[in-house]
Amino acid sequence: MRKVFLLAAALWLVLNLITLTGYPAVWVDEIQFADPGIHLALGKGFVSAAWFNQPSTEFWASYTPLYSFLLAGWLKVFGISSFAVRSFSLALVTASLLMVWLALKRFADESQRWRIILALAVCQPIAFLERAGRPDSLSLLLLTATALVFLETSWRWRSVALFLLGVLAVPSAIQYAAYVLVLAVLLQIFFKPFARRDLGLWTTGAASGAAILALIYASHQLLMLFIEVTLVSKQSTIGRLLQHVVLRHGEAPFVFSDILTAPFRDYATPILIASGIAIWWFAKRQQQVLASKLAAFGVACAILIPLAIQLLGKYPLYYAYMGALPATIAIVLACGHLKTKTRLAQTAILAFLLFGGAGRFWWKAWQQGAQTIPDPSSVVSPEDTVVADYPAYYQLIGHTRELFAIAYASGKLLPHFPPEQGSQVTKLLVRDSMFQEVAKRVGGQWQRSGDLSNSVVIDDDTYNPETEAIGIYVRVGGNKNFSAPAAR
Numbered sequence: 001m002r003k004v005f006l007l008a009a010a011l012w013l014v015l016n017l018i019t020l021t022g023y024p025a026v027w028v029d030e031i032q033f034a035d036p037g038i039h040l041a042l043g044k045g046f047v048s049a050a051w052f053n054q055p056s057t058e059f060w061a062s063y064t065p066l067y068s069f070l071l072a073g074w075l076k077v078f079g080i081s082s083f084a085v086r087s088f089s090l091a092l093v094t095a096s097l098l099m100v101w102l103a104l105k106r107f108a109d110e111s112q113r114w115r116i117i118l119a120l121a122v123c124q125p126i127a128f129l130e131r132a133g134r135p136d137s138l139s140l141l142l143l144t145a146t147a148l149v150f151l152e153t154s155w156r157w158r159s160v161a162l163f164l165l166g167v168l169a170v171p172s173a174i175q176y177a178a179y180v181l182v183l184a185v186l187l188q189i190f191f192k193p194f195a196r197r198d199l200g201l202w203t204t205g206a207a208s209g210a211a212i213l214a215l216i217y218a219s220h221q222l223l224m225l226f227i228e229v230t231l232v233s234k235q236s237t238i239g240r241l242l243q244h245v246v247l248r249h250g251e252a253p254f255v256f257s258d259i260l261t262a263p264f265r266d267y268a269t270p271i272l273i274a275s276g277i278a279i280w281w282f283a284k285r286q287q288q289v290l291a292s293k294l295a296a297f298g299v300a301c302a303i304l305i306p307l308a309i310q311l312l313g314k315y316p317l318y319y320a321y322m323g324a325l326p327a328t329i330a331i332v333l334a335c336g337h338l339k340t341k342t343r344l345a346q347t348a349i350l351a352f353l354l355f356g357g358a359g360r361f362w363w364k365a366w367q368q369g370a371q372t373i374p375d376p377s378s379v380v381s382p383e384d385t386v387v388a389d390y391p392a393y394y395q396l397i398g399h400t401r402e403l404f405a406i407a408y409a410s411g412k413l414l415p416h417f418p419p420e421q422g423s424q425v426t427k428l429l430v431r432d433s434m435f436q437e438v439a440k441r442v443g444g445q446w447q448r449s450g451d452l453s454n455s456v457v458i459d460d461d462t463y464n465p466e467t468e469a470i471g472i473y474v475r476v477g478g479n480k481n482f483s484a485p486a487a488r
Contacts, residue, residue, distance in 0.1 A: 005114040012121055013094070015362050020086045020131055022365025026390045029318075030133030031405050034085045036060040037071035038397060041080065049404045052411030053229050055418055056404070061222040062229050064213065066171040067135030082394050085133045092137040093130045097121055099144035100329070103151050112336045115346045119328050122350070123268040124357035125320035131361065136318045139176035142168055143325070146180070150198060159201055166205020171213050174230060175313050177206050179322045182308045183301070186326075190297040225413065258314075262306035266320040267356030272302045272327040275349050279334045291337035298330035328353075373453035376429065379472050385424045387438055389470050392429045392452060406430055409441055416441045428473040435473060445476040 024030075035050035039060075046069070049056035060068070071088055078084040097117050104113050120126055129137045142165060149161045169177040180202075188194055217223040263269050276299035283291035305323035309315045315322075335345045376395050380386055385402045396403050402424070409417045416422070422443040429452050430438050439446050452470040 001111060002114075005111075005118070008118055009121075012118070012358070015358075016090055016130055017087075019362050019365035020090065021082045022368050023361055024132070025368070026082055026393060028390060028407060030082070030085060031390050031393050032407070033063070033068055033135055034071060034133060035405060036065070036068040037075055038080055040069070040072035041075040042398070049402070049408055052407055052409070053413035054225065055414060055421070056408070057418075059220040059222060061217050061220065061226045064135070064171050064173050064230075066168060067138045067173075070138065080394065080397050082133075086131050089133055089137040090130045092141045093121075093126060096137075096141045096144040099141070099148045103144065103148040104329070104333075106151070108333060108336060111343075112333065112346075115350060116329055116332045119332050119346075119350045119353050120325065122354040122358035123324050123328060124266045124353070124360070125268060125317060125324045127358035127361055128317055129321060130358075131365075132318055134318050135173055136176075136321065139172050139179075140321055140325070142172055142176065143180065146202070150193075159197075162198060162201040163205040163208075166202040166207075167209035167212070169202075169206045170210040175309065175319065177210075178312055179305070179309060179319075180206075182305055183322075183326060186297065186300055186304065190293060190300070228413070229411075259307060259310045262310035262315040263303050263323065265306070265315055266317050266324065267360075268324050268353055269302050269306065269320060269327070271349070271352045271356070272324065272331055273299055275345075275352075276302065276327065276331045276334075279331060279338065279345065282338055283334065286339050288337050288339070291334045294330045294334035294337070298327040298334065301330065302327040373470065376452065379429075379450075379452065380427055384426045385421075386427045386429060387425055387442060388429045389431050389434070392470060396429075406434060406438060410437075417443065419443070426475050429470055430473070431468045432471050433468060435471060439473070446473045447476045448472070449474050 032048070032050045036046055036048040039048060039056075040046050046060050046065070047056050047058065048054065048060045048062070051060070051062040054060065054062050071085065074088045074091075075084055078087070097120060100120065101113055101117055104116060108116065126140070129140060146162070146165045149155065149158055149165060152158060155161070169180060184194065184199070214223055217226045263273065276295045280292050280295035280299065283289075283295055302323050305326075306315050306320070309319060309322055332346055332349060335342050335349070338345065373391055373395065376388075376392055377399050380396065380400055382399065382401060384400050385404075386396060386400045387404045387406060387408070388396050389406050393403070393405060402421075404417075404421075404425070409415070409421075417425070422441075425442050425444070428435065428438055428442070428446060435446075435448075448471050450472045452472050
């Protein structure tokens with residue numbers, strides 16, 4: 001049986017590696033979080049030319065920095081490409097699964113642990129993090145490392161490790177720190193595993209990490225910007241609420257339809273809810289107290305964590321690991337305590353998760369193929385300053401004087417290119433539907449000189465691919481006709 005599981009794990013890794021750049025196509029989040037790391041790896045400082053609200057001349061403060069900072073070291077070793085960026089995410093998820101394997105050694109036998117690991121590896125939220133190029137893969141690793149350290153009570157440096165993992169929480173992601181507290185509350189309600197000292201160590205570390213991050217941004221005079229584009233952003237419920245209370249305007253803070261539908265944003269969570277309820281019922285009939293408690297905890301995680309995180313902020317697919325991870329572990333563990341058909345139940349859950357998760361992504365990646373475009377060096381020179389659409393981004397790195405991603409300078413705080421940067425842009429390699437908007441933000445007069453490629457462009461939701469031409473636009477009349485866009 002061990003050989004079968006090892007073969008399945010090897011197959012999972014191989015299939016991920018050969019489909020890594022096929023799905024999703026290079027998308028906005030991947031470039032935005034890779035870009036600061038790429039600039040740092042190239043020796044240009046911790047800055048970004050891909051974000052909405054910050055110029056590329058400032059220390060990057062548009063998101064928490066830990067993922068992009070660590071990614072820079074990875075890119076120094078493996079080079080700059082979509083495969084390198086996504087393989088970093090895959091490595092983080094793989095390490096996270098190893099942490100889960102080690103943490104469960106006292107709770108489950110080897111066969112059960114393998115089933116849990118495979119179920120996690122193929123469920124949609126985690127399968128997406130394996131290839132999405134987002135910081136959530138780092139948050140997943142910190143979560144599983146924290147669980148392992150917490151459970152290893154005999155480790156000599158356990159207290160120090162818990163504190164340091166707390167320190168890294170907020171620099172990893174603000175929503176991750178909030179999630180850990182929500183998960184801790186559920187664990188305490190069901191199992192009461194925490195001592196005050198352990199909670200104190202982690203929360204003190206988290207507060208220290210937040211303070212250190214605040215001091216770093218304050219030293220660059222960017223603390224208020226960081227708060228405005230993260231905590232007070234209208235993209236989150238808490239941000240809309242603060243805007244509504246403080247500014248007395250803005251969008252409705254609570255969209256109840258969004259909150260109530262949060263547990264159904266991904267394919268895996270409804271499967272886990274249904275499986276957990278069924279296992280809880282069987283466990284009750286068999287008077288298996290631990291199994292029923294595990295199943296109930298799993299269902300609670302699958303329902304309440306999405307509701308809580310959506311209520312605090314938002315709950316897109318790339319946050320769905322928050323509910324899916326503890327729910328999967330608890331529900332598959334509960335199967336192991338049933339008296340009959342344990343393996344059949346675990347295998348059925350695994351099959352359903354695979355069908356809607358990793359299996360779906362592998363198939364879409366195989367159909368879609370790697371999203372490559374013709375070599376852009378034939379249409380740009382090292383003297384060009386270029387605004388590039390996402391599919392062309394990696395191929396242009398290092399081949400232009402300066403490179404801006406298509407969403408740069410499109411936010412409320414930075415609604416257009418600074419004149420000194422916009423006047424230097426010589427070419428736009430952007431999808432036709434975005435040209436007017438980008439040209440307005442850059443300024444100047446532009447003429448279409450041809451097509452770069454027909455490429456699949458996947459927007460934020462990563463569900464609806466659109467095939468659209470990427471056009472080549474050149475500045476007409478050089479910089480003498482440049483006129484900066486009016487500030488809004």
